[in-house]
Structures are given as structure tokens and as C-alpha cells.
Amino acid sequence: MDLFPYEPRKNQIAIIKTIKNTLAAKGNIVFESGTGSGKTICALAATLEFAIKNNKKIIYATRTNAQQRQVIVELREIRKKTKDDKDRIFGVGIQGRSNMCLLARNDPDFAKGTSEELSKICANEKKKARSSKSGKDEGCIYFRNFIEDKNKIGSALDWMRQNLPTAEESIEYCEKKKICPYELNKLLVRETPLVVVPYIYVFESAIRNTLFDWLSVSKEEMILIVDEAHNLPDYIRDLFSLQLSMWMIKSCVMEVEKYGDPSMVDGKFSVSGFCKLLIDIVGDLRDTYVYNILENGIRRGSPKKSDAFIPSHEFETEILSRLGITSKKLHDIIGDLIAYGEKIQEYRQKKGKLPRSYLHKLGLFLEFWTNLDDAQYSKLVVDAAQGKNPRIESYCLDPSIVSDVIKKFHSSIHMSGTLEPLEEYRDSMGLPKDTVLVSYPSPFPKENRKILFVRDVTTKYDEIIKDKKIIQRMQGHVSGICNTFSKNTMVFFPSFNTLSMFQRNGSFDDIKRCLYVEEQKMSQSALMDLVSEFKSCGQHGGEGAALFSVMGGRISEGMDFPAEQLEIVLIVGIPYPKPTARQRGLQRYYDLKFRKGWEYAVEAPTARKLLQSIGRLIRDENDKGVVIILDRRARRFKKYIRDLEESKDPIKDVENFIDE
Numbered sequence: 001m002d003l004f005p006y007e008p009r010k011n012q013i014a015i016i017k018t019i020k021n022t023l024a025a026k027g028n029i030v031f032e033s034g035t036g037s038g039k040t041i042c043a044l045a046a047t048l049e050f051a052i053k054n055n056k057k058i059i060y061a062t063r064t065n066a067q068q069r070q071v072i073v074e075l076r077e078i079r080k081k082t083k084d085d086k087d088r089i090f091g092v093g094i095q096g097r098s099n100m101c102l103l104a105r106n107d108p109d110f111a112k113g114t115s116e117e118l119s120k121i122c123a124n125e126k127k128k129a130r131s132s133k134s135g136k137d138e139g140c141i142y143f144r145n146f147i148e149d150k151n152k153i154g155s156a157l158d159w160m161r162q163n164l165p166t167a168e169e170s171i172e173y174c175e176k177k178k179i180c181p182y183e184l185n186k187l188l189v190r191e192t193p194l195v196v197v198p199y200i201y202v203f204e205s206a207i208r209n210t211l212f213d214w215l216s217v218s219k220e221e222m223i224l225i226v227d228e229a230h231n232l233p234d235y236i237r238d239l240f241s242l243q244l245s246m247w248m249i250k251s252c253v254m255e256v257e258k259y260g261d262p263s264m265v266d267g268k269f270s271v272s273g274f275c276k277l278l279i280d281i282v283g284d285l286r287d288t289y290v291y292n293i294l295e296n297g298i299r300r301g302s303p304k305k306s307d308a309f310i311p312s313h314e315f316e317t318e319i320l321s322r323l324g325i326t327s328k329k330l331h332d333i334i335g336d337l338i339a340y341g342e343k344i345q346e347y348r349q350k351k352g353k354l355p356r357s358y359l360h361k362l363g364l365f366l367e368f369w370t371n372l373d374d375a376q377y378s379k380l381v382v383d384a385a386q387g388k389n390p391r392i393e394s395y396c397l398d399p400s401i402v403s404d405v406i407k408k409f410h411s412s413i414h415m416s417g418t419l420e421p422l423e424e425y426r427d428s429m430g431l432p433k434d435t436v437l438v439s440y441p442s443p444f445p446k447e448n449r450k451i452l453f454v455r456d457v458t459t460k461y462d463e464i465i466k467d468k469k470i471i472q473r474m475q476g477h478v479s480g481i482c483n484t485f486s487k488n489t490m491v492f493f494p495s496f497n498t499l500s501m502f503q504r505n506g507s508f509d510d511i512k513r514c515l516y517v518e519e520q521k522m523s524q525s526a527l528m529d530l531v532s533e534f535k536s537c538g539q540h541g542g543e544g545a546a547l548f549s550v551m552g553g554r555i556s557e558g559m560d561f562p563a564e565q566l567e568i569v570l571i572v573g574i575p576y577p578k579p580t581a582r583q584r585g586l587q588r589y590y591d592l593k594f595r596k597g598w599e600y601a602v603e604a605p606t607a608r609k610l611l612q613s614i615g616r617l618i619r620d621e622n623d624k625g626v627v628i629i630l631d632r633r634a635r636r637f638k639k640y641i642r643d644l645e646e647s648k649d650p651i652k653d654v655e656n657f658i659d660e
């Protein structure tokens with residue numbers, strides 16, 4: 001407990017011991033410890049002590065910038081405790097290039113760039129700055145200052161070492177001093193034992209290689225911590241999935257109209273002709289598999305789907321047969337598209353524009369699609385915007401695609417407040433069978449939390465269609481609770497669709513409370529304003545308010561509501577994944593690989609979403625609150641929510657709980 005800065009709770013001592021043992025054995029650990037139980041400080045204190053003693057580096061991967069800030073805040077607490085030896089306690093928070101590149105932040109065109117595009121701009125700007133003759137202002141000014149003003153850099157490094165800034169604070173400091181924070185971090189990461197990064201720095205190969213070059217140590221000398229690890233499998237699936245939308249192909253056509261339309265395959269057709277053919281094929285695949293339109297133009301069955309599987313080689317077979325070419329020719333075309341796209345990128349960059357080429361992206365997509373491993377991917381056609389922008393998609397099923405990277409670290413620590421079943425996470429991520437799996441009980445008094453469910457309602461589609469009164473009863477429960485208790489109440493729905501259906505039904509009219517509703521496309525700052533207004537309604541003896549939100553969203557997965565900021569949570573329905581083709585593919589994949597399709601692809605993610613929403617309620621030992629799940633299917637999750645009880649009269653049960 002040398003570096004632990006607080007009075008430790010019982011479970012924190014246990015967590016630290018287990019992490020230390022795992023590090024000593026060069027092992028891996030997956031652990032769950034309830035929200036608010038202090039996982040971050042435990043992982044940090046235990047690994048930092050080991051890293052300093054054994055000359056290792058820690059890569060702490062977070063999903064959000066808020067989590068990254070929290071790590072730096074805890075690091076400052078550790079440093080306060082070790083004030084005699086504080087130089088050893090040091091860490092750097094790094095964010096994506098779009099946040100850290102000051103040139104991009106101050107240029108609206110560059111600000112939209114991907115990390116690959118910004119990296120190209122940066123390399124070019126640095127080259128210009130290096131070769132600029134004295135007195136000439138060429139290349140990035142933040143880099144010029146960086147290489148020319150050694151005193152400024154020296155004092156910036158000292159400021160960083162002394163103040164342990166968050167990434168946002170160091171960007172602000174560098175902006176004032178007009179030096180590049182990205183370059184400054186490159187220098188700092190060599191000397192620090194701790195680097196806090198977004199997931200992408202570990203799991204995207206080009207970005208990872210850049211980071212590891214800066215660090216100049218092998219992976220065996222590094223310890224990986226994955227925070228909020230329940231997000232990682234989906235994050236990896238998204239990172240390794242690729243899409244080709246109708247909008248993107250049309251952007252390719254616009255690109256050739258602007259930059260020239262070369263001919264392909266010995267002059268048989270042009271690039272624009274090839275793109276238009278792809279537009280036809282994507283539209284036809286959507287009509288055939290999503291809309292079920294037969295060759296004679298008649299629709300078979302209901303078109304309620306939003307996606308469908310495409311037979312493995314159908315897309316490329318259609319290209320070959322409609323153009324009358326061989327697969328070898330198709331690969332030549334792909335090579336030509338990539339080469340032409342690179343020329344466009346160079347041309348745009350010379351003109352001071354974002355080096356973006358849709359043809360380049362198209363070439364890379366086709367190359368990827370024609371080479372991918374069918375066992376790890378589903379090929380889909382998706383129509384998510386009512387016919388406006390259909391797309392084809394190669395959806396990655398297998399997050400263990402990154403397991404080789406994880407296994408090379410000295411040790412890896414995966415933690416979350418909601419990670420059960422731990423075997424599922426271990427198997428999905430392809431971690432070794434001897435990975436330590438531990439679930440720590442909540443350190444907070446059991447009597448402070450009550451979790452109820454009712455049997456008379458459900459959001460199951462078939463049942464709602466059969467019994468129209470279910471929705472009325474559901475509305476009655478929501479308005480009954482909201483109108484009876486003047487306490488801050490959060491109402492979580494399985495999706496924005498269900499929330500807006502509830503709103504359209506006029507359900508809000510019966511609620512006589514101050515109401516806040518999260519909207520799907522709300523900006524982060526608007527959402528933060530909404531949340532802080534809601535929080536203030538419950539404090540200082542206020543009347544309390546109701547906030548309507550969704551499970552698996554920004555509020556339920558990451559925000560804290562201590563004490564009176566939240567005392568009642570209503571969960572309207574069970575957040576099962578939609579039965580899309582993508583979801584069916586995932587379930588089939590887990591059935592084939594582990595014989596646990598339902599458990600791993602449906603039950604586990606649903607339980608995590610429920611537990612994340614429940615987890616908003618109790619953040620420390622003094623918090624008290626009650627959760628009511630409005631769905632009879634809740635009892636299926638008893639093994640994940642052990643204190644779940646049935647309620648025949650939720651208003652009375654909540655009253656009794658509050659009185660007690």
C-alpha cells in the first residue's frame with residue numbers, strides 16, 4: 001500500500017494485492033468491482049509501484065477523455081502522498097491528434113481530418129518548417145517555435161513535470177506559449193512511467209507503432225491497463241469493421257468530376273463509370289436482401305428489416321459479371337484507384353487542403369473486402385436511414401483479433417464496474433485461460449440500495465401488440481413514481497426509439513414534475529448543461545426533477561450522480577440488442593466458437609447495460625436509492641442482480657424504503 005493515498009477500504013486492499021501478485025507472475029487479470037469502488041486508484045497505485053521498482057512503463061487506456069482526466073487527478077493524489085520523492089510519480093495524458101494538433105484546432109477544414117490525414121499534414125508542415133530559411137515563416141508555427149526556442153521548451157517541460165497537467169491543461173498551456181503539445185508529449189513519454197491514452201493508441205496498429213517508437217521500449221517492458229473494459233469488445237469490432245455507403249461512392253463520382261476521370265481496363269470504362277456501377281450494385285443488394293424484392297419487381301414478405309447478410313462473394317461476383325472482367329483485372333482496378341487517390345491527396349495537400357480522397361478510401365475498402373476472412377466477419381447490406389444512404393459493411397465479429405498485441409505486454413489489467421460474466425470477456429478478447437478472474441463485492445452497505453421489478457408490464461414487442469393495456473400500465477408506473485416522490489428520478493429507456501414512442505403517446509403530459517429529456521443528437525455541451533440543471537433540482541431540499549434518458553448512452557455509461565442528485569431510477573424495459581442480421585451473425589459466431597451464442601452475444605451485454613444504469617445510483621457509502629425495473633423479464637437477470645426483488649406495489653415499496 002506504499003503509494004495508496006487514501007484510507008483503504010477492505011476490497012481496495014484485496015484488489016491491490018491481486019494486481020501485485022499478477023504483475024509479479026507476468027500474468028493477466030480481469031476484474032469487476034462496482035461503480036464508485038475506487039478501481040482507478042487501486043490499479044494506478046499497484047502498477048506504479050511495480051513499474052518504478054522494475055523499470056517498466058504503464059500504458060493506461062481509457063475510452064473517454066473524462067476517464068483520462070480522472071487518472072491524472074488520482075496521480076496527483078499519489079504524488080501528494082509521496083512528496084519527498086515526487087519526481088518519480090509522473091504521468092502524461094495524450095489525446096488524439098485532432099485535439100492535440102493546434103494547427104488543426106485553429107483551421108476548420110483541418111479540424112475535420114482523420115488522424116491519418118492530420119499525420120500527413122503534420123509531416124509536410126514539419127518538413128517545410130525544418131527547411132525554411134531564417135526570417136521566412138514557412139511550415140507549422142507551433143513546430144517552428146518548438147525547434148527554434150530551446151528555452152521555451154525547457155521551461156514547458158519543467159512546468160509539465162511540476163504540475164502534472166491533464167491533456168486539456170497541457171494543450172491550453174501550449175496554446176498560450178505557441179508550441180506544439182503533441183511534440184512536447186513525445187519528449188515527455190520517454191521519461192515518464194505512466195502514459196494515459198485513448199484506446200486507439202493501443203489497438204490501431206499505425207498509431208500504436210508511433211506511440212511505441214516514442215516510448216523506445218519493447219512491449220514486454222510495458223503494463224497495459226484497460227479501463228471500463230466492458231466497452232472494449234464492441235470498440236474493437238467497430239475499429240476493425242469497414243463500410244462503403246452510397247454517399248461515399250457518390251462522393252467518388254464528384255471527386256472525378258473535379259480532378260479528372262481517367263479510363264480503366266484498356267479504355268473500356270472510366271472511373272466514374274465504375275463508381276456508378278457500384279451504386280447500382282449496392283442499390284440492387286439492398287432491394288434483394290433488405291427489401292426482399294424479387295427479380296420480377298414484386299416484394300416478398302415485410303420489408304421491416306434494416307440490414308441483411310450478403311452471400312460471401314456476391315458483391316465482387318456482381319462486379320466481375322457486369323463488367324465482364326476477371327478477378328485479376330478487378331485487383332488491377334483496385335490498385336489503380338488507390339494510386340489515383342494518392343495523387344489526389346498529394347495535389348490537395350500542395351494546395352493547402354485536407355489530403356482527403358474518397359477514391360483512395362474506395363480502393364482500400366475493396367482491397368479489404370476482397371481479402372477478408374469470412375470466419376471473423378459478417379458481410380452485410382444495411383439500410384439504416386429509410387433508403388437514403390444504403391451501405392455494404394464488413395462487420396468484425398471477433399475482438400480477439402487484437403489478442404496477440406495484448407499478450408505481448410508484461411501484464412494486462414482489464415477492469416470495469418460491470419464485467420460479469422468474466423469468462424465471456426476473457427474468451428471474447430482471446431486472453432489466456434490462466435487469466436486471473438475476480439469479481440469484488442460492492443463495498444457499500446447492502447441496505448442502502450433496493451432493486452425491484454414488476455411483473456405486469458414489459459417492452460417485449462409481441463406482447464405489447466397483443467395487449468394494448470401494457471403501455472398504459474407502464475405509463476401509470478412512470479407517472480405514479482415521478483408524481484409521488486419529490487426526489488431526483490432518472491427514467492432509462494432501452495433506446496431513443498422507445499423513448500420517443502413514449503413521448504409521442506402523450507405520456508409526459510401526466511407527469512407533474514420538472515422534466516428533462518436527453519435527445520439523441522444533443523451536443524456534449526448541451527447534454528452537460530441539461531445534466532447539471534437536473535442535478536441542481538435535487539440538491540439543497542429542492543423539489544427534484546425527472547430526467548428521461550437511454551441505457552447504453554452517455555449518461556448511463558459515464559456520469560456520476562452522488563447523494564440527492566439521484567435517488568430513484570426507473571428502467572423501462574430490458575435493453576436486449578435489436579434482432580438485426582448483424583446481431584444474429586454475432587450470436588452465430590459465439591455459438592460456433594464457444595457454444596454460448598445467447599449467453600455471450602445477448603445476455604451478457606444486456607446485463608451490463610442494466611447494471612451500468614443501476615450503477616448511477618450509489619457512488620459512495622452514504623448514497624441511498626431505489627431502482628424499479630418495469631419489465632417482467634428482469635427476473636432472468638437475477639444471477640447478475642442478486643438483490644433483485646419482485647414488487648406488487650412499487651409506490652408503497654419505495655415509500656417504505658424511504659421511511660426506513
Ligand code: SF4
Nearest residue numbers: 101102122140143180
Ligand atoms: S507540429 Fe504539432 S501543431 Fe504542427 S502540424 Fe504537427 S501536430 Fe499540428
